[in-house]
Amino acid sequence: MNIRTGFEVEEIREAFLNNLFYVQAKNCRTATLNDRYLALAYTVRDRMLERWMKSIDTYFTGNMRVVSYLSAEYLPGPHLANNMINLGMCDAVEQAMQELDIDVHDLFEQEEEPGLGNGGLGRLAACFMDSLATREIPAIGYGIRYEFGIFDQQLQDGWQLERTDHWLQLGNPWEIARPETTFKVKLGGHTEQHTTDDGRRQVRWTPERIVKGMAYDTPITGFLADTVALLRLWKAEAPRNFHFMIFNKGDYYGAVEDNVAATNLTKILYPNDEPEQGKRLRLEQQYFFVSCSLQDMIRIHLRFGRSLHDFARYWAGQLNDTHPSLAIPELIRLLVDEHDMDRDEAWEITRSTFSYTNHTLLPEALETWPVSLFARVLPRHLEIIYEINTRLLREVREKFPGDERRVVRMSLIQEDDGRRVRMANLACAGSHAINGVAELHTRLLKQYTLNDFHELYPQKIRNITNGVTPRRWIALCNRNLATLISGRIGMDWVSNLEELRKLEAFIDDEEFRAQWWQVKQDKKREQLAFIQQRTGIVVDPDSLFDVHVKRIHEYKRQHLNILHIITLYQRIRENPGIDIQPRTFIFGGKAAPGYAMAKLIIKLITSVADVVNNDPLVADRLKVVFIPNFNVKTGHHVYPMADLSEQISTAGKEASGTGNMKFAMNGALTIGTLDGANVEIREEVGEENFFLFGATAAEIRELKAGGYHPELCYQRDEELHRVLDALRSGVFSNGDTELFRPLLDSLLGYDEYMLMHDYRSYISCQEQVSRHYADRDAWLRSSILNTARIGKFSSDRAIRQYCEEVWKVKSVADGNDVNIKSCVLKESA
Numbered sequence: 001m002n003i004r005t006g007f008e009v010e011e012i013r014e015a016f017l018n019n020l021f022y023v024q025a026k027n028c029r030t031a032t033l034n035d036r037y038l039a040l041a042y043t044v045r046d047r048m049l050e051r052w053m054k055s056i057d058t059y060f061t062g063n064m065r066v067v068s069y070l071s072a073e074y075l076p077g078p079h080l081a082n083n084m085i086n087l088g089m090c091d092a093v094e095q096a097m098q099e100l101d102i103d104v105h106d107l108f109e110q111e112e113e114p115g116l117g118n119g120g121l122g123r124l125a126a127c128f129m130d131s132l133a134t135r136e137i138p139a140i141g142y143g144i145r146y147e148f149g150i151f152d153q154q155l156q157d158g159w160q161l162e163r164t165d166h167w168l169q170l171g172n173p174w175e176i177a178r179p180e181t182t183f184k185v186k187l188g189g190h191t192e193q194h195t196t197d198d199g200r201r202q203v204r205w206t207p208e209r210i211v212k213g214m215a216y217d218t219p220i221t222g223f224l225a226d227t228v229a230l231l232r233l234w235k236a237e238a239p240r241n242f243h244f245m246i247f248n249k250g251d252y253y254g255a256v257e258d259n260v261a262a263t264n265l266t267k268i269l270y271p272n273d274e275p276e277q278g279k280r281l282r283l284e285q286q287y288f289f290v291s292c293s294l295q296d297m298i299r300i301h302l303r304f305g306r307s308l309h310d311f312a313r314y315w316a317g318q319l320n321d322t323h324p325s326l327a328i329p330e331l332i333r334l335l336v337d338e339h340d341m342d343r344d345e346a347w348e349i350t351r352s353t354f355s356y357t358n359h360t361l362l363p364e365a366l367e368t369w370p371v372s373l374f375a376r377v378l379p380r381h382l383e384i385i386y387e388i389n390t391r392l393l394r395e396v397r398e399k400f401p402g403d404e405r406r407v408v409r410m411s412l413i414q415e416d417d418g419r420r421v422r423m424a425n426l427a428c429a430g431s432h433a434i435n436g437v438a439e440l441h442t443r444l445l446k447q448y449t450l451n452d453f454h455e456l457y458p459q460k461i462r463n464i465t466n467g468v469t470p471r472r473w474i475a476l477c478n479r480n481l482a483t484l485i486s487g488r489i490g491m492d493w494v495s496n497l498e499e500l501r502k503l504e505a506f507i508d509d510e511e512f513r514a515q516w517w518q519v520k521q522d523k524k525r526e527q528l529a530f531i532q533q534r535t536g537i538v539v540d541p542d543s544l545f546d547v548h549v550k551r552i553h554e555y556k557r558q559h560l561n562i563l564h565i566i567t568l569y570q571r572i573r574e575n576p577g578i579d580i581q582p583r584t585f586i587f588g589g590k591a592a593p594g595y596a597m598a599k600l601i602i603k604l605i606t607s608v609a610d611v612v613n614n615d616p617l618v619a620d621r622l623k624v625v626f627i628p629n630f631n632v633k634t635g636h637h638v639y640p641m642a643d644l645s646e647q648i649s650t651a652g653k654e655a656s657g658t659g660n661m662k663f664a665m666n667g668a669l670t671i672g673t674l675d676g677a678n679v680e681i682r683e684e685v686g687e688e689n690f691f692l693f694g695a696t697a698a699e700i701r702e703l704k705a706g707g708y709h710p711e712l713c714y715q716r717d718e719e720l721h722r723v724l725d726a727l728r729s730g731v732f733s734n735g736d737t738e739l740f741r742p743l744l745d746s747l748l749g750y751d752e753y754m755l756m757h758d759y760r761s762y763i764s765c766q767e768q769v770s771r772h773y774a775d776r777d778a779w780l781r782s783s784i785l786n787t788a789r790i791g792k793f794s795s796d797r798a799i800r801q802y803c804e805e806v807w808k809v810k811s812v813a814d815g816n817d818v819n820i821k822s823c824v825l826k827e828s829a
Ligand code: NBG
Pocket: 119, 120, 121, 124, 321, 359, 360, 365, 437, 466, 654, 655, 656, 657, 658, 676
């Protein structure tokens, strides 16, 4: 019996008891639920360690190019069940726990998820780590170990309340602290020029403060893979020379305060969509984590006896949005200032190392930092950025002589409205490849947002459409569906999602369709308790589950959905005998704490819910629920129970969306605009299995250019008129006519996101949805085809594209040899 590594039921059972006793100092009688969870987590982790050791051996002793995925956010979700699936030990664990009278699902529920991200971007990074591991690509994901992740959302009187997220409070069994892997990070101070003995110009940076970064490692398993990927997150600590400072200053309390200031650096994740303020700490966080990561990469590189001239051959650095783009000046600084490299060579190596993914088209979401702040926090990097700018603008002037307006637009420094550093321009200048995350998004980047860079470097921008992992988003969260699928087409789909196409062969099989229906109905029924427990509301499992979960933002248009609900509500009130498809509207999502309009939208949803759910005339046909604290774990419940997926952003605003993929994988049909990856989902699943409405991105542009008048829509559409009037009259706010005024003013004033324009098209499309749902057979065929044709949206496919087109790395399984000559990419201009 091997209780550390064995996969037999009795080995797992004994390992569990052993860990409970020797790690938790508990026995079955005294153990709390959390003790049991931890004991099982350690039992599973023990079985990952061999793969971990093996990975490190293969990655670094072999001649391999390693992916360094730099991301300020990760939302991995709970690890336990996912690791069990990947290690192929679900049945054995369940049985072992059963023998101890433990329900393994209670242990899953006990796990706190690491909320180290805001939404799609952080979740994408986690799906990518899963696929890197599954495809056995040598990879390290670098990031920040926030002590407090994204806030917990509670509702009070229908308003969002934020609570701090204490995810580490009960212990994190998946991470291993590496006190021996620490780096010093300098901040503030000033720089001086000096000349070395051999006559070279050098810069010395004397910082005002030093913070120490310590590594915490989490192994990421892949599906039945032999190696694991490494997630390495940095925590800020006081530097060791803390004591010298006490000695020098004779000021103990002052020194302790420095210590506290240092550890503050990784205390909290910043919510996005916040109005711009100082946020010095955020800039420091970004620099802190890229500096630690690059120092770590250089340390590993040198330890294996490699020359820094070959740095780019061994490392492919991916910048996940602009948050890590300080990696560009930091690598140059490390190579030039600390390792005496020639500036031109350092610049070439840097550009060959990095590539950049853009995740947004919203101009207000493109990061910029005041030059004055930059000068205070990162004086040396500002100098390097000026040098990069000189190189960039020289190229621009060579290619477009006399076009000074272009120079102004492309400069890394924005000169009007207070001088600011443009991080997207920095990322574009310092990378050899740039990608958007869906076809439409990439097209719009080339055409508008990054048009100047596209014209300067026509080969640099490409598309790699996002994807999500089918392990977590089908196998883990929808086991019965996974079983049904595997019963027909085998298991290969789990790591080769295109295999799902084989389901099309069963589309005319009545028994299969009936089983498909049953799986969905069982899931809906199973989730009643979950909905009731989270919201207190009892819903009808036979109604159509219409689901809208994602961050709350005006461009995502949760309020358009609400206008539909009010429309239906009024139709029933006016004509109680009307034949209407019963629906349960399910919402979930967090609003940025400083985004007042988004918070008002939550209040709108909960207010409409209060009225609708308590009106006896409609309550058996319509229910509205807002599930608080939407996160990965809640997602496990929500995606599989949906009949209809709401993807209704204003066209041209959502870069890709990834929830849209998770819903379709689980057999939901989409109602959506031609935005982000919706466009490609519709292409894949077939237009007859997708409910399309609304203006296209091009039409939106035209409408705005031609002078858009939302109040005309309001005047012309009688039903819309009545919906807005009801909101204004206080029907949904206990007579308060002021509550929703900011929303109404915005809709009838400028209507930035064109709800008024798309309203009628949305309502008609929803009627089509209801008719389709009423024809169960037709609906089922569409549902099956959504799943069968969703293969493209696996993150395995996305990662394969990054590997082949951007990183030029191969799988360990295929022999990843860095000597392939395409490794170091030359500028394509
Ligand atoms: C988000 C986009 C989504 C996209 C994810 C992942 C940011 C900055 N962007 O549309 O809004 O799916 O990134 O690419 O979070």
